[in-house]
Amino acid sequence: MTAIRPAALWLITRREIRSRVLSKSFLVGLLVTVVVIFGVFGIVSLIGEDDPINLGVVGEAPTGAIENLELIAGLQETDVEITSLDSRADGEQAIEDGLVDGFVIESQLVMKQANGELIAFVTPAWQQATLVSELGNAGLSDNEISQALTAAGQLEIIELEADPDSDAKEAVAFMSVILLFISIQVAGAYIMMGVFEEKSTKVVELVLSSVRARDLLIGKLIGIGLLGIIQVAVLAGSAVAAASIFGSSALPALSVGLIGTGLVWFVLGYMLYGSVFAAGASLAPRQEDAQSTLAPVSVILMLSYFGAIFSAADPDSVLARIVSWVPFTAPFAMPGRIASGDAEWWEVVGSMAITAFAALLVLALAERIYVRSVIHTDRKLGWREAWTLQA
Template sequence: MQTSLYKIWLIARSEFWRRVRSKAFILATLLVPVGFVAVAVAPALLGYLAEQGSHQTVAVVDRTDRLEDSLSAASTDQLTFRPVDQSVDSVRAAVRAGTYDGYLLLPDSLLEGTAGATYVAAQGGGLTDKYQIEQRVSQVVQAQRLQGANVSEDVLSIIESDVSVKRRTLRDDGAQADRTLAYTAIGYAMGFIIYIAVLIYGQYVMQGVIEEKSSRVVEIIVSSVRPFELLMGKVLGIGSMGLVQMLIWGTFVAGGAAAAAPLLALFLDPSSLEVSPDASPDAIAEAAGVTIPTIPVELVVWFVLFFLGGFLLYASLFAAVGSAVERQQDAQSLLIPVMMPLIIPILFLAFVLESPNATAAVVLSLIPFFSPILMMLRAAITTVPVWELAVSFGLLVMAFVATIWIAGRIYRVGILSYGKTPSLREIARWATYH
């Protein structure tokens, strides 16, 4: 037993260091966080720059004779309404000449509600321009209709006022600010991270087995170690590599979260948020309604455990598939039974997000092939009893033990089998060989 564990340790260590020292690992570890930041920040930054750099001048042809002044007063730095006293044909010619970006036609029956406004642009605009024009026309028309109905100023202020509802979550130490949206995003991210990690690192395991088998190196290796020891060492070594990579990326994320508030404060005006000009970046961000939640330590611990459990479960299956083929292309048809249990929880993400405590959600999160993704999602967005987490992880461990035993029996036959790609029925029969 001791010798067997030592051999597994040697194989796992060799797999770990061989891959961690590779240029591909180093580049992926450094570039993936940069890519995530670029994907997350670039759309918002480009949208901000586009908004700052764009300006629309809209001519207003007001046939009601009651709206043009209000629209002109509703102009902003990005959108200017300019009343004109010209015919539609003249305004259309001015738009073609580039004097205006478009013109807004307000028919005389607009205030009665029997006709709508029409906006004609020189070129197709974006959704933001369309929304801004519609919003301001609706506000001005609504205000004018209310005034025409002799509604008092008090009633107008009531209609125009917004009521904010602050959500709080009841905790043992009292009610705290509700961060459901933030923790939903965290849970969703954790689920997808585990899905992508299991898929990528599982492919590493399969590819490594195929390379060793096709080069006949495995024939030399199995003369010194048993196939099961080789399988377990390979799975543990690549799993350790994946965990190290995740921890490094987690450090980058933690550093980025710590720097998020100071960076956000650079783009916010304290006076518009009714806070002191010398307020801290955290206070400015909180006044803007943007807070970076603190991820509980226990959630991180469970994430690591379920990540390892999910990887070990699926990696053993990927290794079994890799041992049955000689080329990467031949493995595609055999991967379908392995990939289906990995894809199914993705289909239930929306349901679990909507009803994390529903009976179906609880049952699905206890199934070992689904629990690495769905249980982590539930743990992030709601309070999951510790016994549920423990039972789910216990079932995951037992499923891994059973799977690695079956995969080991397939592996010992598959790595020394060459020629025609076996069918699923033949692979199942390998598991019964003594």
């Protein structure tokens, strides 16, 4: 077997990229996905956003009361807006106009109807502030007051598994699995169409008169793979951008590291599945034959996807652990576990190594089938037949 010619390889790669990047369907597809991502985050933020507390204050609030309120509300991820009001009548008008939920005047909290949230936030804030000022009036220094309050037994909060973002992590885990699945499937479809186009138009005969079949295969895989990486990066990037613009709670779990490992998993999964897609497409002289020769690949891909989705729902389960190590499922399952924060670093590295090894093996097998079958433009071949075929 002769060595790969880098120059020819690069020409093939460049043609793949150019012909796709310049095609409208690629650009429109990418644009639509970005718009959809922004749309989803926008809708989620509109639905999920808590109403801020609008509190009116007539006169001066006790020192520290507003700060206390903001602190308490902040624990519930609720914003507070304070409106200064001139009089009781002014306040009642403001409630009527919907400008405030309620207002405080002297020692009264005035509302239209009892509002549990408002009471729960405002009452302790004012109580504590009033207490502090009363104690101050009684001649205690600020220091003594704060000591006394601590001694009075305010409960310190201790979380056993401190993770304020567990919901967000689960959401990101699902998103990772789905994004990787879609990206690999789309790239696979591109490969299938590319191989099929060359075969059905018979241009492959001309290309192979000056380039070896494996150069054509590998150049094509690299070209479409680079486009796939761009696609994944744009999608992940717009997810992060959308999350931060709309202040989504998923943002803390969307780290650069996660996107980085996601890209590695894309490359590994792409290598594993892409070459099989190429081999499958090379067996078929017509589009409908390509569907049937690729049926086994599609089944494996779908099963892997569902395995990964189930394991993302329960990242600690035995199933999740197993599928995150099996080469064909790992590219979807492991990113889900990484996003959930349940994978140890050595598990990630080990699973990546196994998948990479499997990918190289599959590439070699797929190459053999592709090289033998791609030139036969006249009839449909079986996987087994192609394996032993002669040029």
